[in-house]
Amino acid sequence: MSNKSDGNDYLFEIAVFLATSARNCIDEPPLYGPFRLLDALSKIADLPKYAPCLKDDPFLQEIKAFADEKKFLVMYGAEEFKKALDEIVEMFAKELKKRYLEKQKETG
Amino acid sequence: MFEAIKGRRSVRKYKTEPVDREIVKKLLDAARWAPSGGNIQPWLFIVIDDPKVLDVIRKISPGYFGEAPLAILVCSNKERAYKVGGALGRDYLTVADCAMAVQNMLLAAYALGLGTCVVKSFSHTAIKEVLAIPEGIEPELLVIVGHPNQTSRPPPRIPMNEIVHLNKYGEKFPGLEG
Numbered sequence: 289m290s291n292k293s294d295g296n297d298y299l300f301e302i303a304v305f306l307a308t309s310a311r312n313c314i315d316e317p318p319l320y321g322p323f324r325l326l327d328a329l330s331k332i333a334d335l336p337k338y339a340p341c342l343k344d345d346p347f348l349q350e351i352k353a354f355a356d357e358k359k360f361l362v363m364y365g366a367e368e369f370k371k372a373l374d375e376i377v378e379m380f381a382k383e384l385k386k387r388y389l390e391k392q393k394e395t396g
Numbered sequence: 397m398f399e400a401i402k403g404r405r406s407v408r409k410y411k412t413e414p415v416d417r418e419i420v421k422k423l424l425d426a427a428r429w430a431p432s433g434g435n436i437q438p439w440l441f442i443v444i445d446d447p448k449v450l451d452v453i454r455k456i457s458p459g460y461f462g463e464a465p466l467a468i469l470v471c472s473n474k475e476r477a478y479k480v481g482g483a484l485g486r487d488y489l490t491v492a493d494c495a496m497a498v499q500n501m502l503l504a505a506y507a508l509g510l511g512t513c514v515v516k517s518f519s520h521t522a523i524k525e526v527l528a529i530p531e532g533i534e535p536e537l538l539v540i541v542g543h544p545n546q547t548s549r550p551p552p553r554i555p556m557n558e559i560v561h562l563n564k565y566g567e568k569f570p571g572l573e574g
């Protein structure tokens with residue numbers, strides 16, 4: 289059904305998502321802001337599928353799968369949702385170390 | 397009936413299989429038999445099953461999850477509501493009435509083996525533009541419908557003893573679960 293024929297279509301879809309979310313977040317429950325950002329993260333992780341100039345990033349795919357599994361926790365209570373967000377940030381922190389600090393140590 | 401009330405869930409993953417138009421008619425008929433304040437029946441329904449239009453609606457609706465093959469936009473006719481029901485009719489009853497119609501639709505869809513999700517997180521401005529909705533007609537709720545491809549645990553409900561009062565505010569209704 290979805291007509292994302294190329295990277296530009298997909299980029300446009302993300303842009304519309306961000307614009308409509310920004311407007312709606314003014315009136316929506318406060319937790320929907322983080323919820324939309326998490327959903328945006330999940331969408332951005334798919335960019336390499338539509339833009340061949342980008343390399344596939346297995347880490348971002350892992351994050352996407354985790355985010356998609358956990359994002360609806362927002363309907364089950366703030367605590368569970370917050371815990372899932374903390375876990376995602378922790379995953380990023382470990383990946384940052386691996387990509388930018390441990391590598392440097394090896395080479396430098 | 398009680399099975400449907402408790403078993404219905406908001407579905408956010410769907411199979412691609414379309415929903416038959418005869419079934420759509422049944423859902424709409426269930427909707428229009430809902431009660432409404434002063435029997436104003438302020439609702440009108442825009443059925444969207446063209447995949448191209450549906451794709452645009454999905455793009456402008458951050459709360460639309462999954463690729464449901466059908467969406468029904470429930471709108472209120474504010475002009476008609478005002479003529480019959482005054483300011484109360486236009487500003488309050490229309491919202492309640494449309495919600496009643498939506499709940500009928502959700503339960504009817506469940507009885508027919510379909511999944512649904514109410515979506516309020518759509519762009520009001522964009523949906524009016526895309527569907528050419530005139531002034532005086534207000535989009536209230538979008539109901540997405542399809543063959544479910546997911547079962548999910550029910551989001552928790554506030555315990556009965558926190559929301560029920562007996563005869564007077566603050567008086568407990570005995571024997572309710574905690």
Ligand SMILES: Cc1cc2nc3c(=O)[nH]c(=O)nc-3n(C[C@H](O)[C@H](O)[C@H](O)COP(=O)(O)O)c2cc1C
Nearest residue numbers: 363404405406459460461513514515516517550551
């Ligand atoms: C007025 C209203 C607006 C809603 N808007 C959305 C929405 O935009 N997106 C969504 O995924 N769910 C939406 N929902 C579904 C609720 O999140 C859901 O009903 C609630 O979490 C309870 O889950 P249940 O329907 O499975 O019992 C909405 C429900 C109602 C009644």
